[in-house]
Amino acid sequence: MGPTALRARCRLWPAVPAVLAAAVVSLAGCTAVGSPQPSIAAGATASQVPGNTQPSAPLETSQTSAKAPVYWLGRAKDGVYLYREFRDAGGQDNPIATALRLMMSQKPLDPDYFSPWQTPKKLAASVSGRNVITVDVSADAFNTGVDEPTAQLAVQQLVYTATAAAASAGLIDSDQPISVMLLVDGHTSQLAFERVQLGQLMQRDPSMLAPAWIIDPQEGVGLDGPLKVFGRSTRADQELGWQVLRRDSPGKSSVYLSGTVAPGTQSSRPGEFTFTVNLPPGDYEVRVLPKEEASAVPNTGNTAWDSKDVHVGP
Incomplete structure (x- = not known):
């Protein structure tokens, strides 16, 4: 993380609407009181929480290239997992929102990969001083025709992409736990894809990453x-x-x-x-x-x- 980001108690991108700014202050841990505890995945069961036998999911390292890390769902020999590609970022100011918009609006390079997200009318992202990324997306981003496992993977796809973009851009302290809060039209406790309950801080689930x-x-x-x-x-x-x-x-x-x-x-x-x-x-x-x-x-x-x-x- 750069010195400016470290000094900032809460960093908000100019494009973030006022409702999201308020959400970051109240939900993303800019104060020490009342912060929600992070979960591994929205709707995760106890068996999904990684222990010593689970694979690892380390963050991306900071880079100087104009490539954005984007995660996709991919079909493999025994199921569907999360995979990563690097895509041209186009020199946008907000690397997290840029990566997420690519994830929601572009097709992956690999034909074995896919994404259940749809192009949203609104998308904003911000980072707090306590390693919390807040993403606010409009409801039209969700494809309601997906099943429960795909919806769970898609939420983790967003978590992985947001944290990867923030780490690659040096906006977070990669030595500390990173969490993501997903808002829908500025509101918490919504259902993603009409299946996954939101409203908690989420972290990467290593079990969903490709072997x-x-x-x-x-x-x-x-x-x-x-x-x-x-x-x-x-x-x-x-x-x-x-x-x-x-x-x-x-x-x-x-x-x-x-x-x-x-x-x-x-x-x-x-x-x-x-x-x-x-x-x-x-x-x-x-x-x-x-x-x-x-x-x-x-x-x-x-x-x-x-x-x-x-x-x-x-």
């Missing part, structure tokens, strides 16, 4: 050199499998290379992994998956934790 995903390269990039894959696993103590599939013809692929990789265990960046392969020109798909499936023939459908299509050569 592994590829950070770089992003979907559809072209490469003129070796393929260097960088990603992250929430299971730092387990080796991952990887495959590089070559597109033999439209709709047909074969495993060109495969192997395993051990995620790093450094305390500052647990679970990060990388591997590099040299490839001849062509179209490829790189995948990360459980170790025991690294040498398996790929099946149709979503059989990996994450995958990206890349092109090598001119």
Whole structure:
């Protein structure tokens, strides 16, 4: 966090309406009395609260690029999880609102990702001096045709994106717990997607994060050199499998290379992994998956934790 943000007792962006400013003072902990206690997820049960055996969900680090971290829902081999992409931010003043608007109005680069949010007429965000992010969004942002699990994931999608944007921009103290308060048209205790009860401070739920995903390269990039894959696993103590599939013809692929990789265990960046392969020109798909499936023939459908299509050569 920058010095200005640290000195500020409550930081409000100019675009935040008066009702949201009042909500930040009363709900986001700018005073020491009467602050609501954070929950892991709106509507979370006790079994969802992470303990020592749960995967970790560390915050993003501060960066100087104009990219905004945006989380999406993604279909994987055994369910739907949260995944992250970096998107062009467009030089907007409020990095949190910018990332959230991208999340609600843009399509993800990866076709396996999606978002149940809709473009809102109104969206504002602010940060208090006690590491609380308050987001106020109009009711038209919610797609009411989603089921309960998707609604829970979508609320966490907002929590992850807001906290990631704030951490990347250096607006919060990443060494302290970060919470998010979600308001709907300036009001608390609303139902998100007509299913999830709001009104509490929320924190990241690690159980909703994908077991592994590829950070770089992003979907559809072209490469003129070796393929260097960088990603992250929430299971730092387990080796991952990887495959590089070559597109033999439209709709047909074969495993060109495969192997395993051990995620790093450094305390500052647990679970990060990388591997590099040299490839001849062509179209490829790189995948990360459980170790025991690294040498398996790929099946149709979503059989990996994450995958990206890349092109090598001119």
